[in-house]
Amino acid sequence: xxxxxxxxxxxxxxxxxxxxxxxxxxxxxxxxxxxxxxxxxxxxxxxxxxxxxxxxxxxxxxxxxxxxxxxxxxxxxxxxxxxxxxxxxxxxxxxxxxxxxxxxxxxxxxxxxxxxxxxxxxxxxxxxxxxxxxxxxxxxxxxxxxxxxxxxxxxxxxxxxxxxxxxxxxxxxxxxxxxxxxxxxxxxxxxxxxxxxxxxxxxxxxxxxxxxxxxxxxxxxxxxxxxx
Numbered sequence: 328x329x330x331x332x333x334x335x336x337x338x339x340x341x342x343x344x345x346x347x348x349x350x351x352x353x354x355x356x357x358x359x360x361x362x363x364x365x366x367x368x369x370x371x372x373x374x375x376x377x378x379x380x381x382x383x384x385x386x387x388x389x390x391x392x393x394x395x396x397x398x399x400x401x402x403x404x405x406x407x408x409x410x411x412x413x414x415x416x417x418x419x420x421x422x423x424x425x426x427x428x429x430x431x432x433x434x435x436x437x438x439x440x441x442x443x444x445x446x447x448x449x450x451x452x453x454x455x456x457x458x459x460x461x462x463x464x465x466x467x468x469x470x471x472x473x474x475x476x477x478x479x480x481x482x483x484x485x486x487x488x489x490x491x492x493x494x495x496x497x498x499x500x501x502x503x504x505x506x507x508x509x510x511x512x513x514x515x516x517x518x519x520x521x522x523x524x525x526x527x528x529x530x531x532x533x534x535x536x537x538x539x540x541x542x543x544x545x546x547x548x549x550x551x552x553x554x555x
Contacts, residue, residue, distance in 0.1 A: 332359075332360065333360075333396075334357040334358060334359050334360070334393075335358050335359065335360055335362075335394070335395055335491045335492045335523045336356075336357060336358035336381065336392075336393070336394050336395075336492065336523075336525065337357050337392065337393045338354050338355050338356055338357075338390065338391075338392045339355050339390055339391045339392070340353055340354075340355060340389070340390035340391065341353075341354040341355065341380070341387065341389065341390035341391070341392055342354070342388060342389035342390060343373055343376050343377050343380055343385070344376070344385070344388060345373075345376050345385075349547070350372075350373035350376050350547065351373040351376070351377060351544060351547055351548065351549055352547050352548065353390075353548070354377070354390070354548075354549045355390075356542060356549060356551075358492065358523055358525055359523065360491070360521070360523055361518070361521050361522070361523055362523050362524075362539075362540065363514075363515070363518045363523070363524045363526075363537075363539040363540070364523075364524070364525045364526070364539060364540045364541070364542060365526055365527075365528055365533065365534055365539055365540070365541045365542070366378070366525060366526065366527040366528070366541075366542050366543075366544065367527070367528065367529070367531075367534070367541060367542070367543050367544070367552065368543055368544030368545055369544075369545075370529075372544035372545060373544045373547075373549075374496070374527040374544050375496055375527065377544065377549070378494050378496050378525070378527060380392070380399070381394050381399075381414075381494055381525070382394070382410070382411055382414055382416055382494060383399060383402060383407045383410055383411075387399040387400050394410065394413075394414065394492075395410060395413035395414050395490070395491045395492065396413065397409075397410040397413070408440075412440050412488045412490075413488070413490055413491050413492075414490045414491065414492050414493070414494055415482075415484075415485030415486055415487075415488075415490035415492070415493040415494070415522075416485055416493075416494050416495075416496075417478075417481055417482055417485050417493060417494070417495040417496070417498045418481070418496055418497075418498070419496060419497040419498060419500040419501055420501065421469070421474075421477045421478060421480070421481050422481070423469045423477060423480060423481065423484075424469075425468070425469050425470065427468075428465065428466050428467060428468055429456070429461070429464055429465050429466070429467055429468075429469070429472070429480050430452055430465035430466060432469070432480065432484065433452045433455065433456075433480075433483060433484055433487060434448055434452060436484055436487055437451060437452070437487055437488075440487075440488055451487060452465065452487075453465075455483040455484075455486045455487055456483055458483065458486060458513075458516070458517065458520075459479040459480070459482050459483045459486075459513050460479060460513065461476060461479050461480065461483065464476065464480075473506070474501060474502050474503075474506060475502055475506035475507075475509055475510055478498060478499070478501075478502060478510050479510065479513060481498075482498075482510070482513055482514070482517070486517065486522070490522065491522070491523060492522065492523040492524065492525060493514070493517065493522055493523070493524045493525070493526075494525050494526075495514065495524065495525070495526040495527065496527050497527055497528060497529065498510065498514070498526065498528075499511060499528070499530060499533075500529065504530075504532070507530060508532075508536070511533055511536075511537060514526065515537055531554075531555075534554040535554055538554065541553065541554060
C-alpha cells in the first residue's frame with residue numbers, strides 16, 4: 328500500500344468534451360487523500376462529463392490528469408479496469424442485478440476483479456455491508472429493499488476493493504430528502520474513515536448540512552465556490 332501524500336486526483340489544463348462539443352475548458356484542480364469535495368452546477372454544465380472523464384468513460388483529449396496513480400492522458404484501454412478498481416463509482420440509478428441477492432451482487436463484483444477465496448469474499452462482503460448499515464440484509468433481493476437501502480448496496484459495491492476515492496454522480500437524486508440525508512451520512516462516515524469523495528449534487532441543503540469544499544461548473548469553467 329502506498330502512503331505517499333500525492334493527491335488522488337490532479338487535473339491540469341484539461342478540456343472536457345461531450346462528443347465534439349467543448350463543455351469545460353482549462354480545468355485544473357486537485358482532490359487530496361481523504362478530502363470531501365462537492366461538485367455543483369446547473370444541468371448540462373458538464374458535471375457528469377467531468378466525472379466520466381475521471382473514470383475514463385470519456386476519453387481525455389486535452390491536458391493532463393492523474394487519478395489514483397493512473398495518467399489518463401496516457402492510459403491504455405487495457406488498464407482502464409485496473410483504474411476503476413482503485414476508484415469507486417456510485418450512480419443515481421442503482422444498476423443492481425435484480426435476479427441476485429445483495430450478497431450475490433457483491434460477490435459478482437469481487438470475483439470479476441480477481442478475488443477467488445470464498446472466505447475472503449464472504450469477509451469483505453460482511454465488512455462493506457456493516458460499513459453502510461446493512462449487515463442484516465445479505466440474503467435479500469433488490470426488490471425487497473427500499474430505494475435508500477438499494478443505494479447503500481451500491482455504495483457497498485463501490486467500496487469492495489478499498490478505493491482511494493468514491494466518485495458519486497447525483498447519488499441521492501432518486502431518493503426523498505430524508506432518505507437522501509441518511510445516505511449522505513453514510514458517505515460522510517466513509518469519508519471520515521479516510522476515503523476521498525467527489526460528489527456531484529443538486530441538493531444545496533447538503534452544502535449547508537455537511538460543510539466541505541465546493542467546485543462549481545459554470546460558464547464552461549470549474550471554479551472554487553462557497554455555500555450560499
